[in-house]
Amino acid sequence: MTALTPLRETVLTGATRGPAWRLQQLQRLAELLQAVKQPLLQALAADLGRPPLEAWIEWRGVRDELALTRRRLRAWMARRPLRTGLLQWPARAWLQPEPLGCVLILAPWNYPFLLSLDPLISALAAGNTVVLKPSEHAPAVAALLAERLPRHLPADVVRVVTGDAATARQWLEEPFDHVFFTGGTAVGREVMAAAARQLTPVTLELGGRNPCLVLDDADLPVAARRIVWGRFLNAGQTCLAPDHVLVTPGLRRPLEEALVEAIGGAYGPDPQQSPDFGRLVSTAHHDRLLGLLQGAEVLCGGASDRASRYLAPTVVRCADDHPLLQEEIFGPVLPVLPIADLEEGLQRIARQPQPLALYLFSRSATARAEVLRRTRSGSVVFNDVVLQAAAPTLPFGGVGPSGHGRCHGQAGFDTFSNLRTVLARPSGWDVPLRYPPYGSRLGLARRLP
Numbered sequence: 001m002t003a004l005t006p007l008r009e010t011v012l013t014g015a016t017r018g019p020a021w022r023l024q025q026l027q028r029l030a031e032l033l034q035a036v037k038q039p040l041l042q043a044l045a046a047d048l049g050r051p052p053l054e055a056w057i058e059w060r061g062v063r064d065e066l067a068l069t070r071r072r073l074r075a076w077m078a079r080r081p082l083r084t085g086l087l088q089w090p091a092r093a094w095l096q097p098e099p100l101g102c103v104l105i106l107a108p109w110n111y112p113f114l115l116s117l118d119p120l121i122s123a124l125a126a127g128n129t130v131v132l133k134p135s136e137h138a139p140a141v142a143a144l145l146a147e148r149l150p151r152h153l154p155a156d157v158v159r160v161v162t163g164d165a166a167t168a169r170q171w172l173e174e175p176f177d178h179v180f181f182t183g184g185t186a187v188g189r190e191v192m193a194a195a196a197r198q199l200t201p202v203t204l205e206l207g208g209r210n211p212c213l214v215l216d217d218a219d220l221p222v223a224a225r226r227i228v229w230g231r232f233l234n235a236g237q238t239c240l241a242p243d244h245v246l247v248t249p250g251l252r253r254p255l256e257e258a259l260v261e262a263i264g265g266a267y268g269p270d271p272q273q274s275p276d277f278g279r280l281v282s283t284a285h286h287d288r289l290l291g292l293l294q295g296a297e298v299l300c301g302g303a304s305d306r307a308s309r310y311l312a313p314t315v316v317r318c319a320d321d322h323p324l325l326q327e328e329i330f331g332p333v334l335p336v337l338p339i340a341d342l343e344e345g346l347q348r349i350a351r352q353p354q355p356l357a358l359y360l361f362s363r364s365a366t367a368r369a370e371v372l373r374r375t376r377s378g379s380v381v382f383n384d385v386v387l388q389a390a391a392p393t394l395p396f397g398g399v400g401p402s403g404h405g406r407c408h409g410q411a412g413f414d415t416f417s418n419l420r421t422v423l424a425r426p427s428g429w430d431v432p433l434r435y436p437p438y439g440s441r442l443g444l445a446r447r448l449p
Contacts, residue, residue, distance in 0.1 A: 006156040007102045007129035016099050016127035025124040026070050032152040043140035049279030062117045065392040069125045076413045091425040097417040099127030101177030108182045110237040112138035119180045122412030130158045137281050176200050203405030207328050208355035212242035213345050218361035224258035230385030232313045235278040236332035240357045240386045244335040246345045252338050260300045263313045271312050280309040289331040292323050346374050356402040359385050378402050
C-alpha cells in the first residue's frame, strides 16, 4: 500500500466515471469558494501584498472557471463521433473521455489560489483524484488550502500536501497518471525529468520573455495604460506580463513619457504608499531584481525597500546584452528597446525562445497578419495585454520552452482525460475477403478506393 492507494481505489471503483460524482466534487468546490472569500483576501495580502481588488479578481477567476465547467461538463463528457473508412464499414467510432487516474498538481506562488484551483477543477471534472501541493513561497495561501480543502473534499478524492522543494521531489517519485506543473523553466526541467522516470505524462505551464511590439500607428495613451497595468499587476509577478517593449524610433520617447505618466496615474507620486501596488514574494526575489537593474538607465522608479519587499514600478533603457534581457524578469521592471520597424522586431522575436505570450499595439491589419505568420507563441493579443488568461473559454498554455499542454475550460478537461478511441462493428456483417487464403485478391484490393 502506498500513499496513493486510497486515491487510486476511488478511481478504480468506477464511481468517478459518471457525471454525478464529478458534479458532486464541483459542488463541494463551489462551497469552498464561498467559505474562503474573505480569508483569501487576507492570505494574499500577507503573502504578496495583494490589493483587495486584485485578490478578488483571482477569486473571481476560479469562480468563472468553476461555473463554466459545471455548465458544460456533460457536453465535454459525451462521446465524440469519428469517421471511419471503407475497411471498417459498417462501423461506428468515437472518442470517449475517461479519467486518467490519480494526478499531481504542483502550484506556483504568484497566483497561488487561482493556479491551485483552476487545474483542480479540471482534474475533478475529468473524474480524477488529486494530490495538490501549493507553493511554500505563499505560506498563508498554502495554509488556507491545507486547512479548508479537507473540510469540503474527502481524503480519498483530494489530498493537500505542504512543504518545500524536497517534498515535491518526494511526491514526484510516486507513480502518478499525470503531473501538472506551473512555475519556472528550470524547475520545469526537473519535474519533467522526474516524471520521465515513471513514464508519467506532464503538463508544463511555464513562462518566458513576452515581447510587446508598439508601432507608429498605435493609440499611444491607451497602449501605455494597458502595458503599465499588465506589467505592474501583482508587482510584475505575472507569467503573461509584457517582459519588454519593442518600439519604433519616432515613438520611443513619447511612449516612455506616456508610460511614466500612466504609472503616476495608477500609483501616485509615491507607489510605496499606494494601496494598489503589491509586494515581491521574498527578499531573495527583491535582491535578484536589484542585481538585474545594475547598469540600466532608469527612466522612472528604481526605489526599493528590502524589509517590506518593495520595488517601485520601474521603466528602463538598456543594451541588448544587458542581464535584464537574458532571462524572464518577473518583477516590476520594464525595459524599452528601439527597433527600426516591424521587420526588425520580428527578427528579434525569432531569435528568442518561443514566449508564453506576444503583444502587438497597432491598427494595421497587415502588421497583425505578419505577426501571426512569422512568430510562434502560446498566445497572441492585439492592442491589449494579459486579458487572454481571464477567459476560461480560451485555452491557456505555452509552446516549446514556455510550456507543454493547455488548461482552462474544455482544454483543461481534455488535459486530464484519456480520450479513448472506441470502434464498434456488428458481428452480423463479416466479409470473407479479409481472411486468408488471399488467393488472387491483390488485384481487387488495389482497385478499392
